[in-house]
Amino acid sequence: MIGYISDNLLLPILDFFYGLVPSYGLAIIALTVVIRLALFPLSAGSIRNARRMRIAQPVMQQRQAEIRSKYGSNPSKQQEEMGKLMKEFGSPLAGCLPLLVQMPILFALFATLRGSPFADVPYNINLKVLPADQVAAIETKPFNSASHSIFFTEQDHVPLVASLPGGNRIGVGETTKVQLASKSGESLDAIEKRINPSFDLTPQWSVTKGDEVVSVAADGSIQALAPGDATVELKIPGLAARSGFLFIRALGQVGFMTEGTVNWDIAILVGGFGLTLFLSQILSGWGMPANPQQATANRITPVMITGMFLFFPLPAGVLLYMVIANIFQAAQTFLLIREPLPDNLQTILDQQLAKQTVTANATAVTSERLPFEPNNGKR
Numbered sequence: 001m002i003g004y005i006s007d008n009l010l011l012p013i014l015d016f017f018y019g020l021v022p023s024y025g026l027a028i029i030a031l032t033v034v035i036r037l038a039l040f041p042l043s044a045g046s047i048r049n050a051r052r053m054r055i056a057q058p059v060m061q062q063r064q065a066e067i068r069s070k071y072g073s074n075p076s077k078q079q080e081e082m083g084k085l086m087k088e089f090g091s092p093l094a095g096c097l098p099l100l101v102q103m104p105i106l107f108a109l110f111a112t113l114r115g116s117p118f119a120d121v122p123y124n125i126n127l128k129v130l131p132a133d134q135v136a137a138i139e140t141k142p143f144n145s146a147s148h149s150i151f152f153t154e155q156d157h158v159p160l161v162a163s164l165p166g167g168n169r170i171g172v173g174e175t176t177k178v179q180l181a182s183k184s185g186e187s188l189d190a191i192e193k194r195i196n197p198s199f200d201l202t203p204q205w206s207v208t209k210g211d212e213v214v215s216v217a218a219d220g221s222i223q224a225l226a227p228g229d230a231t232v233e234l235k236i237p238g239l240a241a242r243s244g245f246l247f248i249r250a251l252g253q254v255g256f257m258t259e260g261t262v263n264w265d266i267a268i269l270v271g272g273f274g275l276t277l278f279l280s281q282i283l284s285g286w287g288m289p290a291n292p293q294q295a296t297a298n299r300i301t302p303v304m305i306t307g308m309f310l311f312f313p314l315p316a317g318v319l320l321y322m323v324i325a326n327i328f329q330a331a332q333t334f335l336l337i338r339e340p341l342p343d344n345l346q347t348i349l350d351q352q353l354a355k356q357t358v359t360a361n362a363t364a365v366t367s368e369r370l371p372f373e374p375n376n377g378k379r
Helices: 002-020 024-038 040-070 075-089 092-114 132-137 188-195 264-284 292-311 316-336 343-368
Strands: 121-130 148-151 157-164 169-171 175-177 179-182 204-209 214-216 221-224 228-236
Touching: 002 024, 002 092, 024 040, 024 092, 024 316, 040 075, 040 264, 040 316, 040 343, 075 343, 092 316, 121 148, 121 157, 121 221, 157 188, 169 221, 179 188, 204 214, 214 228, 264 292, 264 316
Parallel strands: 121 169
Antiparallel strands: 121 228, 148 157, 157 179, 175 221, 204 228, 214 221
């Protein structure tokens, strides 16, 4: 499903925006905004429900406890009262459905930006090398990798599959060759002759696991050397992987550091992601009663997620998308928290804020007393 959405929805939108303004950086921003606007009704529903549940949760928990205590011996009546409670305040699970609906599109968008033309596209081929006398007993099954859309020019892209017609189980001493072709069977060489790419599309081959088990040549021929497991990786260059945008040196650049040198463009994008995520979380609690646990989570979560990029680096183009998406999310949250609440929830919120103010004032008065003064302020 993700590949279908990417090939038939996201890439055509990307082509459209690149045709208007020939900049892949601007195309990423435009694509992100369009998808976020399309998903606005779904994400807005989740934000509204989260805001309402944050207000109603203490009251709902109290009422649920009372219902269980009062109707513990009458399950049908208990279920009826619980239904009335959910009808009054809404279900905590109501915000999950919009998230589930939009997840495939967001995953497809993420996958699109990690592939061609923004980054070099890897194909991983897992191999099993067996002793020569065991190969005859193995049933031959053709091996086909996942399909990836490869950009040959700014407007021409074709889904390619890496395949081994004889399968990925070979005997020691045997040689097999990886074939790159479209889903219809047109080879990479034939596609290049037909389209005439605007840059060098020569695949880069390497053995990422088991270099003592297999070797690979520049034409994709794999030689089995010894029994064992191995992985061969081929990378097809991305058309825009080395294209810059604003302060970004290359949209396909990966990693916080390269050969001991800090990539400051990546550092700025990672820092921007953390700041915009923190801003979005702060806005989600604006106007709500103080919650120490939530406040701690709001401080820790952006740091933890941002820190993950040091161990799981992403291409600069993907980081640009994530920063823009966070900015859009923060703006969306700011607009939605200004919406009026239903009367019952507004009453509860006013009571919670008034109680918080009284508690804060009482704490302040207590802290101002001298150690020898009694609580009532009299001798």
